[in-house]
Amino acid sequence: MRLDNKVMRGVARAVLPATVRRIIKTGLALGVPPKFLPLRGGRRVRATVPMGDLGSIDPRWAGIYSPNYGDEEVHKFIHRQFLEDASTYVELYQNVEYWKYLVGRGLEQAEVGSPSPLVLDLGSGGGNSVFPLLDLIPRASIVASDLSLPLLKILKDYMEERYAERSFAVAQLNAEEIFFADSQFDLVVGRAILHHLFSPEKTLAECARVLKPGGSALFFEPFEAGHQVLALTLRSILERDRRRCGDEEPIEPAVVRFFEALCQDWEVRKGEDKSAPQYLQIDDKWLFTLDYFERVAREAGFREVAVSPIQLGPHLFSEKVDALLRIGLQMTAAVLPRWAFRCLTVADRAFTEEARRHLVFEGIVVLRKGKS
Ligand SMILES: C[S@@+](CC[C@H](N)C(=O)[O-])C[C@H]1O[C@@H](n2cnc3c(N)ncnc32)[C@H](O)[C@@H]1O
Numbered sequence: 001m002r003l004d005n006k007v008m009r010g011v012a013r014a015v016l017p018a019t020v021r022r023i024i025k026t027g028l029a030l031g032v033p034p035k036f037l038p039l040r041g042g043r044r045v046r047a048t049v050p051m052g053d054l055g056s057i058d059p060r061w062a063g064i065y066s067p068n069y070g071d072e073e074v075h076k077f078i079h080r081q082f083l084e085d086a087s088t089y090v091e092l093y094q095n096v097e098y099w100k101y102l103v104g105r106g107l108e109q110a111e112v113g114s115p116s117p118l119v120l121d122l123g124s125g126g127g128n129s130v131f132p133l134l135d136l137i138p139r140a141s142i143v144a145s146d147l148s149l150p151l152l153k154i155l156k157d158y159m160e161e162r163y164a165e166r167s168f169a170v171a172q173l174n175a176e177e178i179f180f181a182d183s184q185f186d187l188v189v190g191r192a193i194l195h196h197l198f199s200p201e202k203t204l205a206e207c208a209r210v211l212k213p214g215g216s217a218l219f220f221e222p223f224e225a226g227h228q229v230l231a232l233t234l235r236s237i238l239e240r241d242r243r244r245c246g247d248e249e250p251i252e253p254a255v256v257r258f259f260e261a262l263c264q265d266w267e268v269r270k271g272e273d274k275s276a277p278q279y280l281q282i283d284d285k286w287l288f289t290l291d292y293f294e295r296v297a298r299e300a301g302f303r304e305v306a307v308s309p310i311q312l313g314p315h316l317f318s319e320k321v322d323a324l325l326r327i328g329l330q331m332t333a334a335v336l337p338r339w340a341f342r343c344l345t346v347a348d349r350a351f352t353e354e355a356r357r358h359l360v361f362e363g364i365v366v367l368r369k370g371k372s
Contacts, residue, residue: 041166045169052065061152064170083148092327096132099191103133103218113186117137118143121133121145121189122189133189141166141167143168185211187217187218194221195221208301212369213371220365226311226316228287230361238260252335304367307363307365310363310364311361317348321333
């Protein structure tokens with residue numbers, strides 16, 4: 001369902017000067033609806049569908065622009081954690097300082113040429129990449145987008161409070177069908193969005209289309225190699241826990257269940273076919289391979305493809321388990337019996353730094369579109 005013309009007229013009355021309204025009215029009379037996203041500060045992004053401020057339908061969503069998605073489309077992609085539980089999600093996962101460092105690393109590689117670039121952020125959530133972009137590129141105009149209205153509302157309120165003088169817009173957008181016209185953006189950014197999609201290849205093709213010649217896309221995504229080597233280690237730890245002899249300390253039952261769930265989750269996320277019905281219930285659908293990006297990004301029209309690991313230190317596996325326990329159970333790796341922690345440090349020492357570069361857990365993906 002799209003916004004009808006009545007809603008569009010209400011939106012236009014509220015936000016546009018009379019002369020612009022007259023031009024648009026003429027357009028409507030000619031059957032040409034206005035198709036653009038207005039940014040604070042006057043900049044506009046051309047759209048391929050009519051878009052309106054959802055505030056004219058429901059005051060809770062005022063200031064969020066959308067072609068007005070139906071519930072079914074939204075629920076196909078996102079579930080409770082990003083909808084009803086949006087504020088808990090933001091509390092748990094918001095870490096803007098950490099992401100500022102990583103977005104900064106990505107921007108160095110993406111080499112954005114313009115000093116006042118137009119940036120599209122996909123699956124913005126609570127803003128882990130949006131706020132770093134606003135801080136690191138002071139003259140950027142930013143379109144923050146997501147499918148979740150509750151998350152967009154949290155993000156919009158914060159942007160209006162802290163970045164009122166900046167050029168930005170907040171839009172409800174399905175990342176698999178980017179409704180902007182061709183060749184407008186200097187940079188597209190997505191932090192942990194592609195692995196939620198059924199067809200990230202569609203999104204990459206759309207990114208290539210909406211980027212200007214020479215533009216870049218920057219993603220932060222999880223990869224199979226690091227996760228599966230850790231799964232092998234966790235499975236052998238769980239096996240040893242089951243066969244433990246009398247005087248060895250057991251692993252806490254909650255931690256056993258957590259490790260089993262992680263291994264199961266990573267197993268399901270392998271491979272490229274996401275057509276099975278189970279993926280309709282799952283938010284996290286993918287663990288990527290380096291080859292996937294190399295192949296799909298080039299097919300999408302990108303000329304350069306580079307992936308670099310976010311985690312690379314000598315304690316790769318023990319630090320990852322510590323981070324997972326903190327997020328998942330609000331515990332640390334100190335909860336593990338000494339023998340189990342030692343298994344992780346054995347895995348840490350098994351690889352040279354050179355080999356660890358291929359054991360990516362999370363990677364920074366930089367894609368560059370050719371100049372012509
Ligand atoms: C893991 S969160 C990341 C949020 C944010 N980028 C961050 O770094 O914290 C994934 C986000 O993608 C959004 N999302 C999932 N599927 C989507 C889709 N098809 N189109 C747009 N956003 C989507 C979710 O609502 C959620 O906000």
